[in-house]
Amino acid sequence: MDLDFLRPVSEDLLGEITSFDKQSLGNIIKVHSSESGIPDLEDVQIAIIGVKENRRSAGVDEFLHFHNIRSSFYRLFPGNWHIKIADLGDIEKGAEVEDTYFALQTILTQLIKKGIIPVILGGSQDLIYAQYRAFDNLDQMVNLVNIDSKFDLGDADHPISSESYVGKIVVNKPYNLFNYSSVGYQTYFNSQNEIELMERLFFDAYRLGEVTSNISNIEPIMRDANLVGMDLGAINATVLGGGYYNNSPNGFDGKEICALARYAGISDKVSSFGIYEYSVDYKSIGNMLVAQILWYFIEGVNYRTNENTVSAKNEFVKYQVPIDDDVLVFFKSPLSGRWWIEIPFPVNVNTKLKRHTLLPCSEGDYLEACNQIIPERWYKAKRKNEI
Template sequence: MDFEYLSPLDENLVEEIRATEAQDLGKQVTLHTQRAGVPDLDNIKIAVVGVKETRLAGAGEDEYINFNKIRKDFYSLFPGNWHLKVADLGDIEKGESVEDTYYALQNLVSELLKEGVIPVILGGSQDLIYAQYRAYDSFAQMVNLVNIDSRFDLGDAEKPIGGNSYVGKIVVNKPYNLFNYSAVGYQTYFNSQDEIELMDRLFFDAYRLGEVSGNIKIVEPVMRDANLVGIDIGAINASAIGGNFHSSPNGFDGKEICALARYAGISDKVTSLGIYEYHSGYPKAGNMLIAQMIWYFIEGVNYRTNENTISAKKEFIKYQVPIDDEVLVFFKSPVSGRWWIEIPFISNSNTKLKRHTLLPCNHEDYLEACNQVIPERWYKTKRKNEL
């Protein structure tokens, strides 16, 4: 694996991390240091990496960005009852151009995915999610992206990419890998009606902040279907993050954003997480919250049930629900109690999904189907597959 893009952790930071309590994460995580070099990835499940790219940041460029404050707080925490190993690979420095940074991040994430390692990316501008997404190009699969953000970040695909305008590029640029885009926590007054209508026309999923805050469990099936997840720190309310750079009074609180991070971790399909729009001016509370988000993501990964395997699916309980001319097929796991609904394969059509696919859902979707109401996510997914 090519690690030429990675810079080791600052030696003063390493000394502080190693000086923590014996049972802290700082004593258990393998670090990329000047002396030891890049860690061996054998048996590593999660790799933390910082990306010091802020030139297109929504909050403005941060010339002095580093992630030492987050790392100090993260490594001062005690681990849970975990059975997986974590490494910190250090940072990707700014390239000569933003595109150079994209290239480095895309290659690194792609290599980590091939090794079965889940990257946790700490980044400046959220346009870095474009490189995170492009890392999946070599896997010849359709990709589901979940973005926790107050804005859709669709942008104009004809204009240059930016921290608040990158999804359009993901949609129109080859190769066309995107199957679904889900926006979680959007706030209507930050999004034009044109964008809201475009999300609907593309059959993408969108969940308003109030909807998620009122029942955060509705996001679990969405996360369960995601391949990669991005979190814009601006989706967190100002009182929780404690910063002057994302000053919206509305947004997720600390408990909610950590719950969403845990949902992302516990999903068997999520293979990368990005936390973006960080600014080094955040106070102690903001850095500690981001550290705890990482902690909850790792906690989720540790408790995965691996229900995407063929052997696990053989144990699922099957339910069939006739609605009009359709027969909806639901499955329930006897182990976790989680639900899925089948998306049928259309053999005589140029569909995006090449086989029958199980779409994560919840028990309420099954109950609604029994009352002759077709689940909205099933309808959207079926329509996307037919286009």
């Protein structure tokens, strides 16, 4: 693997690790150091990467670094995990922002092809564009889930920024995006034009109150995601202890944001996870929360059931529900108790879409179908397959 873009973790931080408990994460994970170089990745399942790029964010830290996050994370103890973790260090700012995108995309593509899940620490959220472009050569359609108070669609005719990268994902070739889901949006931060555009594109949007009233409803959304991005601005600013340029009194609390991270980790499909809009001005409580978000994502990965396989699906229990002129076909896993619904697609459809024939759903979707209510996500996915 060509990982020349990466710079090692600082010597100061490595010195700190020596004072941590021997069973802490800092003394267990493999770390890229100037002395030992990039660690052997043969048995690694998760790789942490910092990206010091924030030139297209409204909140720019001139000297962005991730020392405090790493220090907080390294102090934590692992759960009863069987996976191996590596910290590959940082990608420095390129001469141009596009150079940083290229470096990140190149590294992520290599890691994903090797079956390693990259966890990105950013940096401005427009880095999701590079995170998404890492799938360009993987011959599949992509589902993107964004935990954010804003849609970040922006104007595709304007230069990319931390609030307009989704528009570029939609219009720029190659067209790999199948679905975009915004989790935790707050209406007053989004124009009506963007809200209407989300509907016209059959994208999914879940308001903050809708999510927090029953956060388990987001599990099927995460289960269908290939990559997940998280804007730390979606978190209540008081929970982070200040330091964020867009201080908002509303947002997810610590327990809720960690639950979403765990849902992302436990999804068999999620193959990259990014945490963006970090500020070096966070107090210790904010750094510890970001460290715990990392911890819960890894905890989720550890408990994956690998139900995203043909052999696993052969064991599912099948249910058929007639509604009007359609027959909705549901499947339930006897192993995990999770539900899926079948999405019909026309003959001669793009072969990339065949992987979307089973759409994750909840038992509530099945019960509503029994009451002759068609699940909205099923309708949207069906329409996208027909376009």
